[in-house]
Amino acid sequence: MKTLSKMKQGEEGVVTSVNGDVRYMSRITSIGITPGCRVRIIKNDKNRPIIVYTRDTMIALNEKECSNIEVQEGSYND
Amino acid sequence: MTDKNETVIALLSQPNSGKSTLFNALTGLKQHVGNWPGKTVEQKEGKFEYNGRQYVVADLPGTYSLSANSDEEMITRDYIASGKADVVCILADSSQLERSLYMLADFAGIEVPCFLVLNMSDVAKEQGKSIKVDAIRQRLGIPVVLFSATDKKDYSPFYDALTEALDKKTVLNSDGLEAKLQQIPEYISIREIIEGVNDEHRSSMWLAVKSVEGDAPVIAKVKAKLDSSKRNTYEQAVKGIEKGVVKTGECKFSWIDEVIEGSVVSKSKKVEMGRFDRLITHKFWGKAVVVVTILLGLIASFIPALPFMGIGSAIGMIPAPLNDYLISIGCPGFIAAILCDVLITCFSFVIQMLGFVFGVTLVFGLLEEIGVMARISYVFDNTMAKLGLQGKSVMPFLISFGCTMGGAAGTRVIDNWGQKVLTIALAWAIPCGAAWAVVPMLSTLFFGPGAAAIIAVILVVMILHMWLTAKIFGRSLVKPSDRYGMIMELPPYHKPKWGSLFRYVLGRTKETFIRSFRVVLIVALVFWLLSYTSSGDATSSILFKVGQAIEPVTMLFGMKWQTFTAFIASSLGKEGALGVLSTIYSGVGTITVSSMQGAEVAANLNDLLIANISKPEALAFIFAITFNMPCIVALAATYQETHSAKWTAIIAGYYTATALVLAGIAYHIGLLIW
Numbered sequence: 001m002k003t004l005s006k007m008k009q010g011e012e013g014v015v016t017s018v019n020g021d022v023r024y025m026s027r028i029t030s031i032g033i034t035p036g037c038r039v040r041i042i043k044n045d046k047n048r049p050i051i052v053y054t055r056d057t058m059i060a061l062n063e064k065e066c067s068n069i070e071v072q073e074g075s076y077n078d
Numbered sequence: 079m080t081d082k083n084e085t086v087i088a089l090l091s092q093p094n095s096g097k098s099t100l101f102n103a104l105t106g107l108k109q110h111v112g113n114w115p116g117k118t119v120e121q122k123e124g125k126f127e128y129n130g131r132q133y134v135v136a137d138l139p140g141t142y143s144l145s146a147n148s149d150e151e152m153i154t155r156d157y158i159a160s161g162k163a164d165v166v167c168i169l170a171d172s173s174q175l176e177r178s179l180y181m182l183a184d185f186a187g188i189e190v191p192c193f194l195v196l197n198m199s200d201v202a203k204e205q206g207k208s209i210k211v212d213a214i215r216q217r218l219g220i221p222v223v224l225f226s227a228t229d230k231k232d233y234s235p236f237y238d239a240l241t242e243a244l245d246k247k248t249v250l251n252s253d254g255l256e257a258k259l260q261q262i263p264e265y266i267s268i269r270e271i272i273e274g275v276n277d278e279h280r281s282s283m284w285l286a287v288k289s290v291e292g293d294a295p296v297i298a299k300v301k302a303k304l305d306s307s308k309r310n311t312y313e314q315a316v317k318g319i320e321k322g323v324v325k326t327g328e329c330k331f332s333w334i335d336e337v338i339e340g341s342v343v344s345k346s347k348k349v350e351m352g353r354f355d356r357l358i359t360h361k362f363w364g365k366a367v368v369v370v371t372i373l374l375g376l377i378a379s380f381i382p383a384l385p386f387m388g389i390g391s392a393i394g395m396i397p398a399p400l401n402d403y404l405i406s407i408g409c410p411g412f413i414a415a416i417l418c419d420v421l422i423t424c425f426s427f428v429i430q431m432l433g434f435v436f437g438v439t440l441v442f443g444l445l446e447e448i449g450v451m452a453r454i455s456y457v458f459d460n461t462m463a464k465l466g467l468q469g470k471s472v473m474p475f476l477i478s479f480g481c482t483m484g485g486a487a488g489t490r491v492i493d494n495w496g497q498k499v500l501t502i503a504l505a506w507a508i509p510c511g512a513a514w515a516v517v518p519m520l521s522t523l524f525f526g527p528g529a530a531a532i533i534a535v536i537l538v539v540m541i542l543h544m545w546l547t548a549k550i551f552g553r554s555l556v557k558p559s560d561r562y563g564m565i566m567e568l569p570p571y572h573k574p575k576w577g578s579l580f581r582y583v584l585g586r587t588k589e590t591f592i593r594s595f596r597v598v599l600i601v602a603l604v605f606w607l608l609s610y611t612s613s614g615d616a617t618s619s620i621l622f623k624v625g626q627a628i629e630p631v632t633m634l635f636g637m638k639w640q641t642f643t644a645f646i647a648s649s650l651g652k653e654g655a656l657g658v659l660s661t662i663y664s665g666v667g668t669i670t671v672s673s674m675q676g677a678e679v680a681a682n683l684n685d686l687l688i689a690n691i692s693k694p695e696a697l698a699f700i701f702a703i704t705f706n707m708p709c710i711v712a713l714a715a716t717y718q719e720t721h722s723a724k725w726t727a728i729i730a731g732y733y734t735a736t737a738l739v740l741a742g743i744a745y746h747i748g749l750l751i752w
Contacts, residue, residue: 018324022292023147027565029327030092030143030184032177036328042351045361047460049564053349055177058570060456062563 002073004039005050005066012040013071020068028069031059039071079164084125084132085244088158091169092181093140093493094569096197100169100227100236101137102578109585113721114153118495120721128237136163140493144184145288145323146295149495159188159278165243166192172202172209172224173570175342176334182218183330186252187284193221193243195236200226201570206345213341219251228575254336256283258329264319265290265326271312275303289315290322352571355453364457371454372476375445379437379477379484386433394426411612420606424598427651427674428591431483431711436587438477438484443579445473446491449571459564465544466552466561468492471501478508482708486715487590496555499720503551503729506712507543509536509704512652517704519656523684524696532697536704539740543705547732594714601710602650602674609643635738636698636745641691645702645741649734650674651709656683663690694748702741707733 001016015037018025032055033039042058043051049060061069080086091097102109105124114121122137138157139150146152158166168185171178175196182194196209215222221239225232242248259265269286276282277299288296289312297316304312351359358367397418404414445451455469462471470492478485485505492498509517517536521529609621625632625639632642644658651674663686691699707713707730717726 018321022323024562025321025327026143026145026147026291026323027562029323030145030180031565031567032180032331034324034327034331037331043359045359048359048361049456049459049566051359051456051568056174056349057177058349058568060452060459060564060566060568062459062565065563065565 001070003067004041004052004061004069004071005044005063007041007044007050007071007073009041009044011073012038012075013073014038015069016072017070018068019070020065024065024068028061032057033059033069080134082132084134085165086134086136086163087240088136088138088163088166089169090138090154090158090166090181090185091140091197092142092171092178094567095140095169095171095178096227097137097140097169098582099575099578100167100195100197101135102581103227103230103233104133105135107581107585111585111589117149117153118721119149119153129241143180144188145291146293152295155188158185158190159280161190161279164191165240166190167195167240168192169195169197172196172199173205173207175202175207175209175338176331179334179338180330182250183255183334186250186255186333187281187287188279189249189281190279191243191247192250193223193239193248194218195227195239196222196224197227199224200228201572208343210341213339214337217251217254217337220248228578230577252283255329255333258333258336259283259287259326261329262290262325264315264322268312268315271308271315272300272304275300277303287326290319290326292316292319292322354571358450358453359456368454368457368472369476371445371450372473375441376438376477376480376484379434379441379480381437382440383433383437386436387430390426390428390430390433393422393429396426397422412610415610416603416606420599420603423674424595424602428595428598428711431481431594431709432587432591434481434484435487435590435715436583438481438487439490439586440579440583442473442477442488442491443583444574447572447574447579449569451491452566452568455566456564456568463561463563465500465504465548466556467497467501467504467548468494468564471497471504474501474505475508478505478510478708479514480511482506482508482510482712483594483715486712486719487586489719490586494556494560495720496557496560499722499725499729500548500551500555502716502719503555503725503732504544504547506708506716506729506733507540507547507705509540510652510708510712512709513704515653516655517700520687520696520700523687524691524693532700536701539701539705543736543740550732590715590718593718594711597714597717598650598710601713605647605650635702635742636695636748637702637741638691638695641695641699641702645699645706645737648703649707649710651711652703652706655703659683659687663687693752694745697748698741698745701744702737704737705733705740706737 015033015035017035018028018033037054040053041050042053049062050066052059052061089097089101101124104126108126109122109124112121119139124135126133138154141151141154144151144155168182170182196211202209209224211222211224221242223235223239225235265286268289269282272282272286274282275285277285285296285300289300301309301312358364401414401418405411451470454473458469458472462469474485474488477488482505486502489498489501492501518529518533521532525532609619611618621643622639625643629639637645640662643662644655647658648655654674660683713726713730716729717723720726
């Protein structure tokens, strides 16, 4: 288990929890990141937002706020 | 229904679902942009006729949900729940169906007639996804149509769904969602307490969901509607719910999965970044690629701008011969002068500037539409966040080196009002093309090789100015509590929809023309009246008398009445600063005309300037015009983009004041040197 912000390019996993204030949780939920959804890191460069692929969408997320999102790593093939 | 018996359709969707394309295709040029009452959020409305029926389309702000996080979301949900719309058209992106149906799930429980459009079917098909709508339709109980808003030829499925929703008043079946929500204990208890309570068209289910999510406006509303006996239990029930919005979010997505189950077949393929994406988001090269992209866009903007500029300057030729002709047929000089010096000159000026707005709106609208703007935002997010802005703000800044009005028009793509206004406020500090045409020339005239140093100082001052302005205005425009990190979709690249884009750009250009022509005309008229003399002797104008009277004050800023007048005139347009000085020192021409036309200057202007202006005064003047308000058209564009007369006035006043302060500092430093 680690936070999204610590994941490296190409790593995959399933979101286990989303934390933060109500507003953050509301925004992140409405763009499609909820516990149980699969994520893959497309890009995680220093001092840049993290680009995540989830629910058929590429999403750029603030690096610091990504420590609010916990992920169970694992690779999936479907 | 409106009072004119028109049927009202509201368009609801998340951003990037092709809503504007649909809106433009339905309404064509019959659009009107205003403000939501009391808000700074843009309200777009359009009209069309189908089968003898008149329709009004309300294009609601694109938001990710119907919560209470922003004005846009509040406006959207209040409008829908009010029942002002006869039918709500909910759009989702077929290529990201699961994610983009979140809006439908958040809408579920608002009991108004609606239908669902699965837009961008062409993109989904390209990605190897096939969608069957029949099952979805059955589960939702509303018309569902799979189509592509870009395909102008085949809108009949859309019209059929619309007609059916209106005729049968189809309301979304949310039983499936309710069943999912029953897994949340807090939901069950709140739902029980508020059973039977509703607000306009918001059902108790919807109100219960929002209560679980900790939605303050909804909670206040529900409290007011409950009996005092239940109010306490309700207050207790909504208190201390942990992560309510995450819990309901899970339910919503699991309902969506159920709704589309078996209806979406996709060939699984691993999506990776394309070559251009890898380049533009590159750790080291990304910023350079963005800057080059924007600069190329800026150059490209001049291509559609050229015809306007040609027409504009051709119109600018009319006044001189027309004036002579009018005088020769006995027209009073005053009227001829108003007609020629004010009306036609302003018209010519605005048309020329408009070309650039047209070009910028087209080119950068295109970059937004094909998806490049989102990448730009990503690359510059960290840098711009330091100013309280989003990454996209870098684009208006770069455009402003060419034209501030274009920069202001470019802020269209910034979705947060406060950040949009702040971006414009900072963009004003960037010397525009007109300043670059005048300032180096003046600097060289007075300071020879020292001009390079002056330009370097101007650039440093510009950066400090922007930083300071961000501090001063940022506090109230982008409150620290509103400064979030980026959460943004990077949409796949789309092919541009030229028809829709052109309609949009033409509409914008027309509106900008009407607004700026009005502002320019009024300001120019006032200025012209102040500088008017029947004798042609500048010293008998009001401007001269006032200028001379306040000279002791303006000399604090290093400006005699002549340079101060030229400074004031440079608020109309900087390209004219030299023309105005020429008019004043040589006594030939009209100040209003010179300020906007960049009119030809007296042949011996250089000698006149050097003879009349000392070096410290010249330095003061250079800083004064460089950092003065860019021009009246930029002022008008600022008003149009911000929708706020108050903020436009604040920004204009601030720039006039800071330009004077900078001039004063430059003057006094100059006095020490020379």
